[in-house]
Amino acid sequence: MNRDEQKRMAAEQAIRYIEDGTVVGVGTGSTVAFFIEELGRRADRIEAAVSSSEQSTALLKKLGIRVIDLNSAGEIPVYVDGADECDPQRCLIKGGGAALTREKIIAAASRKFVCMIDSIKRVDVLGKFPLPVEVIPMARSYVAREIVKRGGTPVWRDGVTTDNGNWILDVHNLRITDPVALEADYNQITGVVCVGLFANRRADVVIVGAETLK
Numbered sequence: 001m002n003r004d005e006q007k008r009m010a011a012e013q014a015i016r017y018i019e020d021g022t023v024v025g026v027g028t029g030s031t032v033a034f035f036i037e038e039l040g041r042r043a044d045r046i047e048a049a050v051s052s053s054e055q056s057t058a059l060l061k062k063l064g065i066r067v068i069d070l071n072s073a074g075e076i077p078v079y080v081d082g083a084d085e086c087d088p089q090r091c092l093i094k095g096g097g098a099a100l101t102r103e104k105i106i107a108a109a110s111r112k113f114v115c116m117i118d119s120i121k122r123v124d125v126l127g128k129f130p131l132p133v134e135v136i137p138m139a140r141s142y143v144a145r146e147i148v149k150r151g152g153t154p155v156w157r158d159g160v161t162t163d164n165g166n167w168i169l170d171v172h173n174l175r176i177t178d179p180v181a182l183e184a185d186y187n188q189i190t191g192v193v194c195v196g197l198f199a200n201r202r203a204d205v206v207i208v209g210a211e212t213l214k
């Protein structure tokens, strides 16, 4: 099965977690695009969606799905998203598409986080995929120096501005053996808006193609 087939299959599995009449939390990316397609077929059966990016909002609206603000949604039953890497403890690296901050907020506000990946994203130790860190633009150099002190190699994703008006540093050369500790440590750096490590709020369910891991 090629990667797109795996993504489509994972999206077909993920849709089963969505109950009629509920608000759905929707992530961002190419895997989520398949999920939004599935959601579009059930547009009349769901209450609304809370979206993690302008990109997903546009796709949802195109398919006639009402998009509401997180502040009006209350606790969301299920959040569905993709990831860039996933370890055996269901900790994730996310943010390859620069949507990490809104994704993390919606994941935190949801009862269940269903994550869809293709098999290439399963790893024993996170860190081969550069870790995205969203920073306030004026803090970019300072945060980069702090990351270097911690052993990482930050590279500015030049030309990319997030939906929140911030910038991204991609941190290379990491081998993340303690994701909870690294997430907490990076969160302490002044100027960091969000770290693309989802360890504190990790996935509850991971779907790899047709296979569901719990």
Ligand SMILES: O=C[C@H](O)[C@H](O)[C@H](O)COP(=O)(O)O
Binding pocket: 027, 028, 029, 030, 031, 032, 081, 082, 083, 084, 093, 094, 095, 096, 097, 098, 099, 100, 103
């Ligand atoms: O910022 C983007 C998100 O975290 C995506 O969910 C992640 O990059 C995976 O995207 P894709 O499904 O396109 O590989």
